[in-house]
Amino acid sequence: MTVFLIILVILVKKVILATRTATQYNDRASNSGLGKIMDFKIIRSLAEMETLAVEWNALLEESASHVPFLRFEYQRIWWQTLGGGEWKDADLVVTAAYQDERLVGIAPLFSTLNRDGEAALMLIGSIEISDYLDVIARPEELGEFVDGLLPALDAQLPDWKVLDWYNILDSSPTLPALEQSAGRRGWQYLAENYQHSPYIPLPGDWEAYLAGIDKKQRHEIRRKLRRAEEGPQPIRWYIASDKASLDQDIEALFVLMKQAPEKEEFLTPAMQEQIRATIHCAFEDDCLQLAFLEVGGEKAAAYVNFDYLNRIWVYNSGIDGRFREVSPGWVLLAYLLQWANENKREVFDFLRGDEDYKYRFGAIDRSVMRVQVRR
Numbered sequence: 001m002t003v004f005l006i007i008l009v010i011l012v013k014k015v016i017l018a019t020r021t022a023t024q025y026n027d028r029a030s031n032s033g034l035g036k037i038m039d040f041k042i043i044r045s046l047a048e049m050e051t052l053a054v055e056w057n058a059l060l061e062e063s064a065s066h067v068p069f070l071r072f073e074y075q076r077i078w079w080q081t082l083g084g085g086e087w088k089d090a091d092l093v094v095t096a097a098y099q100d101e102r103l104v105g106i107a108p109l110f111s112t113l114n115r116d117g118e119a120a121l122m123l124i125g126s127i128e129i130s131d132y133l134d135v136i137a138r139p140e141e142l143g144e145f146v147d148g149l150l151p152a153l154d155a156q157l158p159d160w161k162v163l164d165w166y167n168i169l170d171s172s173p174t175l176p177a178l179e180q181s182a183g184r185r186g187w188q189y190l191a192e193n194y195q196h197s198p199y200i201p202l203p204g205d206w207e208a209y210l211a212g213i214d215k216k217q218r219h220e221i222r223r224k225l226r227r228a229e230e231g232p233q234p235i236r237w238y239i240a241s242d243k244a245s246l247d248q249d250i251e252a253l254f255v256l257m258k259q260a261p262e263k264e265e266f267l268t269p270a271m272q273e274q275i276r277a278t279i280h281c282a283f284e285d286d287c288l289q290l291a292f293l294e295v296g297g298e299k300a301a302a303y304v305n306f307d308y309l310n311r312i313w314v315y316n317s318g319i320d321g322r323f324r325e326v327s328p329g330w331v332l333l334a335y336l337l338q339w340a341n342e343n344k345r346e347v348f349d350f351l352r353g354d355e356d357y358k359y360r361f362g363a364i365d366r367s368v369m370r371v372q373v374r375r
Helices: 002-032 046-050 053-061 072-085 142-156 174-184 206-211 215-229 243-257 261-266 269-284 321-326 328-342 356-360
Strands: 039-043 094-099 102-107 109-113 119-123 162-169 188-196 199-201 235-239 288-295 298-308 311-319 347-349 367-374
Touching (some): 046 072, 053 072, 053 102, 174 367, 206 215, 243 311, 269 288, 269 298, 298 321
Antiparallel strands (some): 199 347, 235 288, 288 298
16 A cells, blocks of 8 residues: 555656646747747658748847858758768758747757767758858747757657767757757756857957957068068959859869868768858858968969858868968958958957967867757
8 A cells, every 4th residue: 555655646646747848848939929839840842842932041140049051052962962072871851830820940850870870960050061060040039949859759750879969059049948948858968168269349440450369470471461462473252153164263272272181081972062062152151251362373372151141251261382371371361350340340259169270360269069868
């Protein structure tokens, strides 16, 4: 009899806890205006995903995390090449949430074996070539979306062991929402700094920018610019703007990138296809900044950036070592920073990587995170 009563008490407590959790969720949903029901749908094909394109980008524009790597066009290109061949076997499981037939959230996911060999749900874009990733939801709806997402994934996708999400900015509100939702379910939440991601807030004036960085580095930038401009060979820099020559410019970019052995290994045929398609897409969307520095008529350095949301996102670069006496990388970067200030861009974002030159140009440090959630 005693054992029976103990079991009965335990069951009653579980029912009370479950009811309390459901009530808390419904209260939060009601308070935010979402209502009590959120319908989660798993999208398993690219054709079905493409029907969301317009709604996807419209939601992204209001999302708590708005970055170029979450635009539908970029996500589609990434999926078509699986990150330039980074992944071999993967299944599309984009999870969209609706409330009263209105799209309120997207978790752009795919299932695969992660780097640890575990069955994982990962963010489309993971890991190497998409510097910032996240879920897509409006700030006021993010908490409810995440809180509904976990049980939806639990019920509709039973075979995964871990959510393994890379490249979420440390300031993203998704992180506390995910931690709180996992905690309410007794799931394990683990977050770790994955990589540095420095950026420069811009004052909108070149001289004001220079005045705000270390005095020694300010003099060094001016010295290298003067040496290049007064050198024996003429220099010029430009931003590619001709669609007819874009493929030629892309090939020139690849040649410069391959000067570095690690980038030559990185630029497999599949990866070149991925980057080429991304550049063409950015050009069509009028957010490409593909810049070259020429020394004596030869291309000595290149930067491929995104000019998006009134900020510059520095995606990749290449330098010809034959011109190192001119410091072509530094010089082109200085011109790009001057252009960004003069054109009133608010931020110069170096994306991932803690290379020393970024901080010497005045970058502020921050990180992107790797987050894991286990049932």
